[in-house]
Amino acid sequence: MIKKLLGVLALTLTCSVAVAAEGGYKPDNAPDRINNMASLQNGAMLFVNYCLGCHSAQSMRYNKLTELGLTEEEIQRNLLFTTENVGDLMTIAMTRADGTKWFGAAPPDLSVIARAKSVNLGPSGVDYIYTFLRTFYRDTSKKTGWDNAVFPSVGMPNVLWQLQGPITHAQADLRQVEQADGNTVWQRTTTTYDPQGYAQVNTETVQGYRGGPSVTNTFRGTDQARSNAFDNDVADLANFLGWMAEPNQLFRKRLGVWVLLFLGLFLVVTWRLNAAYWKHVK
Amino acid sequence: MAGEKTVETTGLLGWIDRRFPLSKLFKEHMSEYYAPKNFNFWYFFGSLALLVLVIQIVTGIFLVMNYKPDGELAFNSVEFIMREVPWGWLIRYMHSTGASMFFVVVYLHMLRGLFYGSYRKPRELVWIFGMSIFLVLMGEAFMGYLLPWGQMSYWGAQVIVNLFSAIPFIGPELALWIRGDYVVSDATLNRFFAFHVIALPLVLIGLVVAHIIALHEVGSNNPDGVEIKDGPKDSKGRPVDGIPFHPYYSVHDMVGVAGFLIVFAAIVFFAPEMGGYFIEFNNFIPADPLKTPPHIAPVWYFTPFYSMLRAITTDFTWVLAAASVLGAVALFLRGNLRGVWRIIVPVILLVLAVLLRTIDAKFWGVVAMGGSVVILFFLPWLDHSPVRSIRYRPTWHKYLYGVFIVTFVILGYLGTQPPNPVFNLMSQIGTLIYLGFFLLMPVWSRLGTFKPVPERITFKAH
Numbered sequence: 001m002i003k004k005l006l007g008v009l010a011l012t013l014t015c016s017v018a019v020a021a022e023g024g025y026k027p028d029n030a031p032d033r034i035n036n037m038a039s040l041q042n043g044a045m046l047f048v049n050y051c052l053g054c055h056s057a058q059s060m061r062y063n064k065l066t067e068l069g070l071t072e073e074e075i076q077r078n079l080l081f082t083t084e085n086v087g088d089l090m091t092i093a094m095t096r097a098d099g100t101k102w103f104g105a106a107p108p109d110l111s112v113i114a115r116a117k118s119v120n121l122g123p124s125g126v127d128y129i130y131t132f133l134r135t136f137y138r139d140t141s142k143k144t145g146w147d148n149a150v151f152p153s154v155g156m157p158n159v160l161w162q163l164q165g166p167i168t169h170a171q172a173d174l175r176q177v178e179q180a181d182g183n184t185v186w187q188r189t190t191t192t193y194d195p196q197g198y199a200q201v202n203t204e205t206v207q208g209y210r211g212g213p214s215v216t217n218t219f220r221g222t223d224q225a226r227s228n229a230f231d232n233d234v235a236d237l238a239n240f241l242g243w244m245a246e247p248n249q250l251f252r253k254r255l256g257v258w259v260l261l262f263l264g265l266f267l268v269v270t271w272r273l274n275a276a277y278w279k280h281v282k
Numbered sequence: 283m284a285g286e287k288t289v290e291t292t293g294l295l296g297w298i299d300r301r302f303p304l305s306k307l308f309k310e311h312m313s314e315y316y317a318p319k320n321f322n323f324w325y326f327f328g329s330l331a332l333l334v335l336v337i338q339i340v341t342g343i344f345l346v347m348n349y350k351p352d353g354e355l356a357f358n359s360v361e362f363i364m365r366e367v368p369w370g371w372l373i374r375y376m377h378s379t380g381a382s383m384f385f386v387v388v389y390l391h392m393l394r395g396l397f398y399g400s401y402r403k404p405r406e407l408v409w410i411f412g413m414s415i416f417l418v419l420m421g422e423a424f425m426g427y428l429l430p431w432g433q434m435s436y437w438g439a440q441v442i443v444n445l446f447s448a449i450p451f452i453g454p455e456l457a458l459w460i461r462g463d464y465v466v467s468d469a470t471l472n473r474f475f476a477f478h479v480i481a482l483p484l485v486l487i488g489l490v491v492a493h494i495i496a497l498h499e500v501g502s503n504n505p506d507g508v509e510i511k512d513g514p515k516d517s518k519g520r521p522v523d524g525i526p527f528h529p530y531y532s533v534h535d536m537v538g539v540a541g542f543l544i545v546f547a548a549i550v551f552f553a554p555e556m557g558g559y560f561i562e563f564n565n566f567i568p569a570d571p572l573k574t575p576p577h578i579a580p581v582w583y584f585t586p587f588y589s590m591l592r593a594i595t596t597d598f599t600w601v602l603a604a605a606s607v608l609g610a611v612a613l614f615l616r617g618n619l620r621g622v623w624r625i626i627v628p629v630i631l632l633v634l635a636v637l638l639r640t641i642d643a644k645f646w647g648v649v650a651m652g653g654s655v656v657i658l659f660f661l662p663w664l665d666h667s668p669v670r671s672i673r674y675r676p677t678w679h680k681y682l683y684g685v686f687i688v689t690f691v692i693l694g695y696l697g698t699q700p701p702n703p704v705f706n707l708m709s710q711i712g713t714l715i716y717l718g719f720f721l722l723m724p725v726w727s728r729l730g731t732f733k734p735v736p737e738r739i740t741f742k743a744h
Binding site (some may be wrong): 108 | 371
């Protein structure tokens with residue numbers, strides 16, 4: 001009985017963590033580069049080098065990358081690490097069971113992750129990934145030594161840390177607090193993580209604040225040029241994941257224009273045909 | 283030759299006609315089926331529903347060739363269709379868009395019936411067959427939605443099948459019987475697949491045939507709600523206000539088809555997910571029985587009914603019980619019921635009031651959801667208005683229809699959102715408006731000053 005209750009409790013907790021992970025952080029707008037082949041190629045390179053070790057993309061074949069302007073030889077030479085055949089699917093050696101053991105949760109398959117992370121009439125999954133990968137910060141209190149502002153306590157370590165370079169992260173939590181005398185005041189608690197991941201907490205009272213509670217995250221790289229290059233790379237990677245979620249999307253839209261043009265013409269024909277028939281109906 | 287019928291047609295057609303009533307059927311249902319001349323925009327949706335049915339069946343056949351109804355394979359087989367099957371993405375998007383557009387078209391088709399009183403005598407069976415189509419379509423859509431085997435497929439099915447467990451006494455066993463397992467699983471996927479691709483489509487096609495046969499037996503209604511058969515006739519006994527369906531309405535419907543296909547193609551090629559409402563984003567995560575999504579919402583076409591399900595809370599059953607008691611008293615004192623019915627119906631309502639407070643609210647939520655669909659079947663007998671068409675009803679009836687439509691849309695929106703106290707209150711009010719609209723229809727539909735109905739249809743030559 002106790003075991004069952006604990007099980008239910010654990011389940012509820014995981015669910016509430018999941019809820020906490022979903023809400024809150026407003027994603028940045030990822031730059032739209034879906035028509036930029038160079039960006040997609042760079043994204044593919046980053047994906048194969050940094051993601052494909054732990055995450056699979058089971059619905060994706062290596063030779064599908066030829067649609068991004070790469071030749072099969074180029075793919076074979078530069079992107080094929082875990083398999084020999086360029087027609088193979090992007091699978092990985094790690095099992096789900098191992099993934100769960102090592103990371104707390106099995107790393108999800110990334111074939112359609114950019115679609116899965118989209119929000120109804122809201123930010124796209126590409127925006128989510130673009131933001132998620134740029135909001136890692138050092139936090140010595142976490143198991144991996146890293147935490148994430150979009151997905152707090154995420155099991156994934158910051159695999160792109162070498163590209164990102166050292167950063168400081170400041171989270172300002174502005175909320176109403178009740179004081180000992182019963183009055184409420186607005187208080188801003190700023191937690192600053194230095195590049196080594198040591199936190200410093202600073203609390204101040206804010207006078208004359210109007211508005212609701214808010215949480216603001218600021219990330220500052222110590223090297224601006226490197227930070228910009230990193231943002232650019234993550235944009236390419238997110239762009240590639242967006243492409244991979246539906247490799248036919250560019251063709252779909254191109255074809256759609258022609259289909260609509262044809263149907264427009266068809267509408268005119270049917271409209272005139274109908275008018276010709278009904279002209280004499282009294 | 284002995285035993286052969288004499289027919290007017292010659293050649294191959296004559297040969298067929300002597301054996302099969304091909305020309306007769308074509309005449310009866312097309313070239314000599316007289317439809318009123320004054321059909322308007324709203325009359326496109328019947329033929330469009332038929333078009334979408336054909337799209338769904340044809341695309342469905344090709345999907346089945348590549349889809350794997352297996353808990354391990356289903357999710358990836360859909361992505362296989364999207365990526366590796368030649369034109370698979372187009373077939374799949376046509377099918378997913380077709381599902382939503384089917385409901386768009388059918389809702390508008392039903393609304394047309396509501397506007398012009400197309401369910402009134404002698405068209406009750408046309409309406410009942412149509413409502414049966416709607417009901418089967420809901421089952422078809424629900425079971426089809428499980429097949430992609432994503433998180434929303436899985437948990438949506440879990441939630442809806444669990445509704446059956448709210449039925450007193452037999453509920454839990456019934457839910458188990460439907461699933462074929464203690465949770466939605468491979469067994470459920472397989473049986474839903476069988477229902478989705480064989481059982482329900484067969485029923486659907488049969489009902490569509492019955493719907494059209496019944497319609498052609500009594501003839502189409504029209505925006506004026508007057509019978510063309512009662513109007514003047516020509517020397518051959520054909521109604522002057524009617525026109526042969528073919529070629530006049532077949533070419534007319536082609537315009538509707540072209541317009542519809544433009545909308546349809548715009549969605550398929552440029553917004554197949556329709557912002558996450560036609561294809562839900564959560565459904566791109568494979569089904570995981572151990573991980574409940576934070577927010578489970580059915581697809582948009584079910585959300586008005588889903589809202590009514592969620593609206594029935596324990597507190598709210600007080601309101602419903604009070605409404606039943608009021609109804610019982612009103613029927614006893616002022617109702618038109620004759621003889622023993624004057625006692626029986628109020629007593630049933632009083633018993634209902636007691637049961638509302640004794641059985642779990644979850645059950646009444648299921649009843650409200652089911653009832654909100656079932657009540658539509660009774661529309662021909664709920665509407666006591668002296669005229670059919672909204673055109674000749676009192677102006678305030680039009681506002682009432684407006685309130686009903688807005689309520690339905692708001693309920694639909696609320697059903698997509700996570701619950702909160704304000705939204706719950708709104709959906710409770712919405713549920714009362716929805717149910718009140720139909721249950722009180724015998725009373726309000728005959729009130730007010732009706733406009734004079736013309737003898738013949740109003741038709742302006744093009």
